[in-house]
Amino acid sequence: MPKFNLPNIKDIPIFSVPDKPLINTTQDHLPIADIVDELVLFKNGAAAVVMESTSLNFGLLSDQEQEAVIAAYAALINSLSFPIQIIVRTQKKDITSYLQFLDSSYTKIQNEKLKSLMTSYRNFVSETIKTKKVLGKRFFIIIPFSQYELGAAKSFLSITRRSGPLPFTKEYVVQKAQISLFPKRDHLVRQAARLGLRLKTLTKEELVALYEDYYNPNIEKIGTDQK
Numbered sequence: 311m312p313k314f315n316l317p318n319i320k321d322i323p324i325f326s327v328p329d330k331p332l333i334n335t336t337q338d339h340l341p342i343a344d345i346v347d348e349l350v351l352f353k354n355g356a357a358a359v360v361m362e363s364t365s366l367n368f369g370l371l372s373d374q375e376q377e378a379v380i381a382a383y384a385a386l387i388n389s390l391s392f393p394i395q396i397i398v399r400t401q402k403k404d405i406t407s408y409l410q411f412l413d414s415s416y417t418k419i420q421n422e423k424l425k426s427l428m429t430s431y432r433n434f435v436s437e438t439i440k441t442k443k444v445l446g447k448r449f450f451i452i453i454p455f456s457q458y459e460l461g462a463a464k465s466f467l468s469i470t471r472r473s474g475p476l477p478f479t480k481e482y483v484v485q486k487a488q489i490s491l492f493p494k495r496d497h498l499v500r501q502a503a504r505l506g507l508r509l510k511t512l513t514k515e516e517l518v519a520l521y522e523d524y525y526n527p528n529i530e531k532i533g534t535d536q537k
Contacts, residue, residue, distance in 0.1 A: 340525070343476050345518060346484050348511050349491070355457035355477045357487035359495050360517060361509045363449040363502065379505055386501040392494050395452040401527075403444045409435065451509065453494050455487045 343353045350358045368376060412432045419425050438444075460478065476483055495511060502509045512520065 342521065344480065345514050346480065347514060348517075349484060349487055350517060351476065351480070351483055351487075352457075353476065355460055355483060357455040357483060357491065359453045359455075359491045360512045360520070361451045361453075361495065361498070362512060363451060363510075364508045365447070365449060366506055382501075382504040386498075386505065389497070389501060393454060394498070395454065397450040397452065399448045399450065401446050401448075403446045405435070405439060405444055451498060453491050453498070455490050459490055460486055 341352050341354075342350060344351045348359060350360060352358075366379070368379065371379065409432065412428065412435070416425065416428050416432070419428060457477070460483070499509045
């Protein structure tokens with residue numbers, strides 16, 4: 311019977327490597343360095359302002375109103391001297407809590423006609439979600455700030471003297487980004503008002519919630535607090 315020379319257990323590399331704790335965090339793999347007030351700061355020195363827009367039901371407008379909206383949108387596009395990003399985020403919604411709210415409201419109705427209307431409405435909602443997906447849409451406009459706007463000399467120094475998540479001090483990046491982005495933000499707010507849209511700049515708390523939901527997607531539920 312042939313003999314096999316088994317390696318010494320001490321020679322197996324996996325046993326000779328000491329255990330090391332995992333010190334990397336999720337933040338190390340994200341491009342975001344920090345969120346200061348209404349600014350998103352990226353690790354390469356770039357920044358951005360994120361605004362959420364209300365929606366407009368174009369199909370319900372009259373012909374004259376539609377022409378006015380198209381003209382206002384064309385004026386907005388032609389007025390831009392800087393890049394923007396338009397993002398439409400679509401999410402599947404869970405309306406279980408909304409159906410439960412309808413059921414609890416039904417028990418409180420005394421009028422028989424209103425009960426009949428409530429029953430018809432709930433059946434309509436139930437049949438709709440069986441045949442179609444209930445989707446929610448959110449509209450965002452992002453104004454980017456490039457790291458190259460920080461200056462060529464500063465950019466060269468950042469390559470050789472970089473320390474920390476940002477190539478420069480946070481105060482310097484925030485100051486330069488605010489000077490560049492805030493006038494552009496105000497311009498878009500004024501132009502969007504002519505379309506009947508309201509642009510809201512997301513706060514730090516709203517930005518954190520948005521990015522957390524983006525990197526950890528979850529089905530959004532429609533409850534009684536939705537308007």
